Amino acid sequence: MAITAVMSARTRDDLMEHEFLRGASAQVHGVFDADGSSSVDAVEVRMRSLIAQQRPDAVYTCGSHRLLMLLQRVLADYPEVVGEVAMEQRMACGMGVCLSCVRLFDCATQSCPPPAASPSSIAKRLTSTSLAPW
Numbered sequence: 604m605a606i607t608a609v610m611s612a613r614t615r616d617d618l619m620e621h622e623f624l625r626g627a628s629a630q631v632h633g634v635f636d637a638d639g640s641s642s643v644d645a646v647e648v649r650m651r652s653l654i655a656q657q658r659p660d661a662v663y664t665c666g667s668h669r670l671l672m673l674l675q676r677v678l679a680d681y682p683e684v685v686g687e688v689a690m691e692q693r694m695a696c697g698m699g700v701c702l703s704c705v706r707l708f709d710c711a712t713q714s715c716p717p718p719a720a721s722p723s724s725i726a727k728r729l730t731s732t733s734l735a736p737w
């Protein structure tokens with residue numbers, strides 16, 4: 604199994620690829636805040652290039668809402684590629700009643716609320732849209 608990792612950090616010196624990969628063999632593409640290569644637009648160009656070249660079976664991401672939406676947007680063009688996300692989300696009630704941790708996944712064709720949207724606005728959208736199965 605070949606692994607390609609796109610990892611971000613503020614600078615090249617801050618990249619923690621060895622700490623994260625722990626000896627796993629991977630082709631690492633570092634992207635950095637310092638040179639702008641970690642911007643969503645730049646990462647999208649890189650991801651599209653990597654997917655077109657490598658035709659992966661699956662793509663995974665963790666991190667911000669913008670990366671989640673980027674993955675969804677890119678993989679819409681590659682329906683044969685499985686996509687999974689690990690969300691970073693603050694929780695409030697921890698029981699599923701406040702909706703503060705809910706994120707919509709159907710934003711590829713609709714405008715999305717910002718990550719800090721109010722629970723009531725998310726609840727309103729949940730009643731009018733369906734969540735995509737991930």
Ligand code: FES
Binds near residue numbers: 695696
């Ligand atoms: S933290 Fe309240 S629903 Fe997730």
